[in-house]
Amino acid sequence: MVEWRRDFHKYAESGWVEFRTASLVASRLEEWGYTVKAGKEVVDVNARMGVPPADFLKENEKRALDQGAVAKWLPSFSGGFTGVVGILKTNKPGPVIGLRFDMDALDIQESDSEDHVPQRDGYVSINEGMMHACGHDAHTSIGLGLAKLLSEMKDELSGTIKFIFQPAEEGVRGAKSMVEAGVMDDVDVFVASHIGTGIPAGEVVSGANGFLSTTKIDVTYTGVAAHAGGSPEEGKNALLAAASAVLNLHSIPRHSSGQSRVNVGVLKAGSGRNIIPASAHLKVETRGETIEINEFILENAINIIKGSAAMHDVDVHYEIVGEAKTSDSSARLKTYIEEVAKEVDEVRSIRSESPNAAGSEDATYMMDRVKKNGGLASYVIFGTTLAAGHHNEKFDIQEDSMIMAVKTLSKFVLNIDRLKLD
Numbered sequence: 001m002v003e004w005r006r007d008f009h010k011y012a013e014s015g016w017v018e019f020r021t022a023s024l025v026a027s028r029l030e031e032w033g034y035t036v037k038a039g040k041e042v043v044d045v046n047a048r049m050g051v052p053p054a055d056f057l058k059e060n061e062k063r064a065l066d067q068g069a070v071a072k073w074l075p076s077f078s079g080g081f082t083g084v085v086g087i088l089k090t091n092k093p094g095p096v097i098g099l100r101f102d103m104d105a106l107d108i109q110e111s112d113s114e115d116h117v118p119q120r121d122g123y124v125s126i127n128e129g130m131m132h133a134c135g136h137d138a139h140t141s142i143g144l145g146l147a148k149l150l151s152e153m154k155d156e157l158s159g160t161i162k163f164i165f166q167p168a169e170e171g172v173r174g175a176k177s178m179v180e181a182g183v184m185d186d187v188d189v190f191v192a193s194h195i196g197t198g199i200p201a202g203e204v205v206s207g208a209n210g211f212l213s214t215t216k217i218d219v220t221y222t223g224v225a226a227h228a229g230g231s232p233e234e235g236k237n238a239l240l241a242a243a244s245a246v247l248n249l250h251s252i253p254r255h256s257s258g259q260s261r262v263n264v265g266v267l268k269a270g271s272g273r274n275i276i277p278a279s280a281h282l283k284v285e286t287r288g289e290t291i292e293i294n295e296f297i298l299e300n301a302i303n304i305i306k307g308s309a310a311m312h313d314v315d316v317h318y319e320i321v322g323e324a325k326t327s328d329s330s331a332r333l334k335t336y337i338e339e340v341a342k343e344v345d346e347v348r349s350i351r352s353e354s355p356n357a358a359g360s361e362d363a364t365y366m367m368d369r370v371k372k373n374g375g376l377a378s379y380v381i382f383g384t385t386l387a388a389g390h391h392n393e394k395f396d397i398q399e400d401s402m403i404m405a406v407k408t409l410s411k412f413v414l415n416i417d418r419l420k421l422d
Contacts, residue, residue, distance in 0.1 A: 001145040001402045006123040008137035011067050012105035012130040015168030016051050016080035019064035021103045021140060023073040025165050028144055029086035032151040034163070036086050039076035043083040043167070044180035050173040050216065050321035051080055063127070082167040083178055086147060087160060094159025095188035095421050097413055098370065100363050101143030102169035105132045111393040118396060133395040135195045135384075140165065142193070142405045149410055161413060162187060164366075171216055172324035175362035184369040188421060189333065190377040191412065192363035193405065196390060198355075199383035201398055202348035204408060206337040207329025207378040209353055212259060212287040213294035214360040216322030219245070219305055221269075223314035225278035235276025236314050239269035242280035245308035249284065252300045258289030260297050287360060290326055327364035329378035330371065336419050337378060340411040346404035354381055376419075382408070 013021050022038070030036045051057075057080045065074060082103070110116075110124050110131035118124040125131045132138075147163050164183060168174030184190070199205055221242050226235030246264045254260050262285070269280035286301055288294030302318070309316035334352055341347045367377035384401035388394035 001141040001406070002399050004144055005137050005141040005399065005402065008140055009118055009132045010123040010126055012125040012127050012132045012137070013060070013064070014107050014130045015104040015170055015173055016048070016082060017057060017060035017064070018082040018103045018167050019061050019074060019077050020067050020069040022077050022082040022084050022165065022167070023064070023070040025103070025140065025144065026073045026076070026084045027070040029084070029147060029163065032148055034086035034088050034147065034151065036084065038073065038084050039081040042085045042178055042181050042183050043081045044177045047177040047180035048080070048173065049176065049323065050168065050171050083174070084165040085183055086163040088150060088154065088157070089160050090154055090157040092158035094416060096160045096162060096186050097416060098162045098164055098184065098187035098190040098366070099143065099146070099409065100164045100166055100190070100192040100366055101139045102136045102166045103140045104136055104168050104170050104174070105130045106134060106170050106391060108133050108391065108393055113394065116394050116396070117387065131393065133392060134170065134390050135397055136169065138195050138397055138399070138402055139193070142402050142409070145402065145406045146409050149406065150413060153414070156414060158417060169362055171322040172214060172360055172362035173322045175365040176323065179365045179369050184366050185373065187370050188375045189416065189419065190366060190370040190375060191380055191409070192361070192366065193380040193382060193409070195382045195384045195397060195401055195405065196386050197381055199381050201383050201385045201401060202346060202404070203351065203383035204341045204347050204404070205351045205354045205381035206341065207334035207352065208381055209328040211324070211326055211364055212261065212289060212360045213291045213326045214285060214287045214322070214324050215294060215298050215320060217284040217301065217305070217318055218321050219282040219284060219316065219318045221280040221309060221314050221316050223278050223312070224276070226276040228274045228276055232276060237276050237312055238280040238314050239277035241308045241312035241314045241316070242267055242269055242282055244311060245282065245305055248304045248308065249301055252297055252304070255288065255293045255296055258293050259287070260289070260293050261287035262297055262301060324360045324362040325364040325368055327367040327371070327377070330376040333376040333378045333419070337380060337412060339418070340415055341408050343411055344404060344407045346407060
């Protein structure tokens with residue numbers, strides 16, 4: 001797993017361009033006897049969000065092949081349909097168990113400082129502006145380690161085990177498309193997992209709650225350029241529209257029913273000091289403790305985005321490029337996870353909830369679909385020591401945390417009869 005993790009780290013791939021990663025995952029699952037479904041079989045064409053331009057997808061598909069992608073699988077993923085599902089059917093009756101592992105890196109340039117372990121030990125990302133700064137390289141490796149282990153223990157298993165390798169978790173763009181493709185429709189018991197998130201090494205959270213519902217919005221204002229000194233009246237100032245939107249977005253009142261957030265993370269506008277700016281771009285996100293709170297913030301945000309355009313007589317185009325829901329972990333499943341985690345030597349302590357919630361996660365789409373179908377779902381966190389916080393250019397993990405994760409998840413699958421599902 002360490003070898004796999006360092007390989008994925010070196011060849012980090014961001015959302016919807018995980019061509020190399022997905023091809024290696026599919027190839028290994030097939031080698032270990034799994035039925036493999038990939039690409040449009042498991043990713044709905046119309047439900048993807050925040051997909052990069054076609055030329056960027058083509059460029060990265062070629063880059064992935066040059067970096068060792070398995071050529072046999074690349075046609076399945078062409079166009080950015082980089083999801084993989086591996087299915088292991090056992091010879092004993094039992095539930096369908098779904099396990100989600102995300103594969104994508106972040107759009108961050110990794111540190112080249114000599115005190116950064118991946119740089120020092122030769123596995124720093126070689127792909128410019130892409131870095132595994134959240135641990136998804138470890139998640140993919142945990143998934144593969146567990147898949148290999150369970151394939152060798154097939155005679156001891158019951159039911160069906162479904163490994164779900166998800167693209168584009170960052171920006172909450174990918175899970176919904178796999179849900180809409182029907183990947184979750186037969187799943188009775190579901191676990192998504194994450195390493196780190198502020199949980200110390202040796203600790204397991206049996207079911208995190210408190211994920212904020214969120215919506216990600218890209219906004220473009222288009223005005224008319226003009227000479228700022230000679231004929232300013234002929235211009236239509238897109239920068240002013242964007243600036244007005246930013247100030248008013250951050251003035252949306254917080255909601256009394258729970259946590260609410262709004263943030264403009266990017267504002268780019270203009271081309272020169274003596275030119276009325278003809279274009280401006282914003283990257284905006286809203287969040288809420290409930291779906292209803294997020295919808296309140298989002299509705300206000302859209303009104304402000306449109307109103308700012310009208311106020312400055314410019315055109316506006318906005319696009320929803322990511323979404324996630326809220327979804328709490330099933331109490332009954334959390335209790336079972338705590339029982340099996342107690343049997344893992346590397347687990348020193350167990351929490352029933354994470355103290356560090358307030359982020360968002362699109363596995364909530366998967367959790368929600370399973371629970372609506374009458375199943376159980378949980379979001380498990382495996383603690384690890386971090387070199388720096390998540391989404392930091394010096395992020396790195398304690399690699400032996402992957403052992404604790406595989407042992408816990410393997411016991412979860414092996415002992416599923418204890419759950420006594422109806």
